[in-house]
Amino acid sequence: MQQPTQALTGQFDVAIIGAGIVGCAIARRFSLAGARVVIIEKALDILDGASKGNSAILHTGFDAPPGSLEQACIRAGYEEYLTIHGRLGLPVLRCGALVVAWNQEQEAALPALIDKAHENGVTNIEPLSQAQLREVEPALGPLAQAAFRVPGEYLIDPWSAPFAYLLQAVENGAEVLRGAELTAARKEDDWLLETTRGQLRARLVINAAGNFGDLVDEILIGRRNFTIRPRKGQFVVYDKPAAALVQHILLPVPTAITKGVVVCRTAFGNLLVGPTAEDQDDRQHAELDTEILSGLMRRAEEILPALKSHEVSALYAGLRPATEYKDYCITAHEGLSCITVGGIRSTGLSAALGIAQHVETLADHTFTPPANPAWPTVRNISQFQERDWEKPDHGGIVCHCELVTRREIMDALTGPLAARSLAGLKRRTRVTMGRCQGFYCSAELSHITSGHFDQPMAEPTQ
Structure with a gap:
């Protein structure tokens, strides 16, 4: 240890x-x-x-309740992220979002949502007719009626x-x-x-x-x-070829309970669908529900019919601290x-x-800021900036699905915030998160990580 x-x-x-x-x-x-x-x-x-x-979206807060603390914090957080991300080495995929109406009732709700966005200071909203919507997202299902674009919604590494x-x-x-x-x-x-x-x-x-x-x-x-009372959100992750089906983040018309099912690319090159919204009492365990996930995939195929021919690479669930x-x-x-x-x-x-x-x-306390604060840069693991495998002397690729190098893994296992679990190592490197879900690289990982985790992956063999 x-x-x-x-x-x-x-x-x-x-x-x-x-x-x-x-x-x-x-x-x-x-x-x-x-x-x-x-x-x-x-x-x-x-x-x-x-x-x-989570869904890894950097939101503008266009649809937050006007005047709420949530809206103010989203706006301030959004602006600060865009100010500091370059100094910290953090990525931004400037793709924009479309709020898509799938029936006449939802289409009728779009003007009020645009008014809310304007009230929240997000004024660069672009209404799209059905024809314009088809032009920018040709893979959408036939029931898509109309939409508006929010250019400032982006994808980031969560x-x-x-x-x-x-x-x-x-x-x-x-x-x-x-x-x-x-x-x-x-x-x-x-x-x-x-x-x-x-x-x-x-x-x-x-x-x-x-x-x-x-x-x-x-x-x-x-x-x-x-x-x-935690609100469980379940997600479906499609394999990387599916990401070519969309350019924007596809947002539904939200309800009073949830923002609804989102379809978007991820910072890691996949296509994400979710989340669901189910309240539960258990604060620790987010169990997957086969029936609900099947319904989520059916909804995804209504949004993007071509998804029927694409494979799912992962399923996961998270708990949001709803009150x-x-x-x-x-x-x-x-x-x-x-x-x-x-x-x-x-x-x-x-x-x-x-x-x-x-x-x-x-806070009712004041402090003296450091004269020269440190600005560390983190290693990029997103798909849309240069990765470590593209650089020399990386020690070889360990996880071939996600192209994770030995150097990335060793770096994540050392230092002041060293990974102390496989889950932590995944979030730092993407290792085992690809199509095979660790089937091919887990044996080598168990050797590399020996002595680093509080709970070892496996006992090393001689």
Whole structure:
């Protein structure tokens, strides 16, 4: 076992509970502000909860409730991502989105959606007739009636972004405590936090615990102001040739409950369909449902009939931290030096940087920013920028489906945010995520990763 397992103790300015997308963005924000930050994560790796499953879209917030905190955070997060992504080495596929109406009722709803977009400051909306829609997306099914284009909706890498945020935090002094569950907390002059890996003190505590946010609030402040009931979203990933069927992100006319089923390319060169929306009580397990997935594929084939001749390469599901409220539940608890960031549903990837900005304004502490903050660059794993296999001396390709090199794997297994599980390694490199789902490379991976994971892939053979 090569990862450090000793308890982390000490005094911090800011302690963040949860290393999901939002927690990573908040850690970055406060580290760049000059705070001594610790991020506490009960899983063995980061992004292991709600953040591991999403549609990887950078949203403009055109369809968010006008005047909501969610809309403000999406807009701010969107703008900051486009400002900083190049310095961090993060990709953007500037493809735009189409909101497509599939019947007369949905077509009648398009003008109101355009008005909402204008109210949210997204004014470059382009209405499309049926003929214009067919011209830009000829593979659409015959029932497509009309649409409007949102040019600013983009595709990004959903895992490298939060990894980059946390890496920048670490390189500016933050510390990460993984495999550490918060078990108790007491407010004295500062907060005394008990975890399964030791005791910490912090001046400010931020609850970004995702699907467990209400339970963490009970530990911190003795009550919950909202209740999480996770909303499961199931996805179908089609093999890479299917990505040629579309150019835009295809969005449905949203309902009061969900944005609906999206069809889009991914940063990794596949075609994604989903998510579904099913509320459940289980906060940890997102089980796949064969019947629902079959219905999702039928809907995908109605949107793009040519999908009938394309193969599915993967199925997955994620849990979104839905609450009884439509807006985000972000609260600074008066007199407690504690901020709760809850109910961040499907828009967390787009809003994370904006949420971090907002949380910083709620903090009643000031810090001295570093004179020369570090700006690390993460290795690109997206399909639309140069990959490591295209560069010399990479040590050979281990995962041939996703063209993952030995150098990429070894880099991901070392350093301050080294992968400590196969799931974490997947999110850092794409290894085992292709057509064969690890059938061919798992044996070699078990040797390469020996001694690096808390739970080994397999016992190495002689």
